[in-house]
Amino acid sequence: AQSVTQLDSQVPVFEEAPVELRCNYSSSVSVYLFWYVQYPNQGLQLLLKYLSGSTLVKGINGFEAEFNKSQTSFHLRKPSVHISDTAEYFCAVPNAGNMLTFGGGTRLMVKP
């Protein structure tokens, strides 16, 4: 089964600064990858997905991610964060039957 690893459990950043949340996936012939965000006391919301094609994927709320096959990475980036981006971010990969396997999560803490 495929898996993903999120390298940082917490990322503190000041408002309006850029941010990168790191995700590495286990190598496979083909892979689909997702980033989800979970705001406090809410469920998960899909930020973006990589299925095929362009390696730069744009998502909602100004986020984007780059699929890098040689480094088996799918890092999430935003050029300028807002206080409202404070949340838990999960990288995920689907296995057979669309069983989602999540990374451990990265808590993004945006400070004023």
Add this chain to the structure above:
Amino acid sequence: DTEVTQTPKHLVMGMTNKKSLKCEQHMGHRAMYWYKQKAKKPPELMFVYSYEKLSINESVPSRFSPECPNSSLLNLHLHALQPEDSALYLCASSRGTGASQPQHFGDGTRLSIL
């Protein structure tokens, strides 16, 4: 607004109670899922329903009993739960069970077992 609706939002129950969690979607999705999420942890898959049939059970204890009455509804029946079952229970749906189908999540039911 989430397109997957879960009720109730909060539930407190004793270990001898029987209760049910409900999930509803009207996106025409044919796959539905239950996840359990402990504090500060990622969600863990419990069950997958495809076309109203249980397709995956991730070795979940029998005190959790899923039910899919129709393509829009998913229930999770709870009986004789343990304190360690306290968690956020998330429902999700997707168009199908193909790996390219992203899942849409509800806001969850926060369950506390006394």
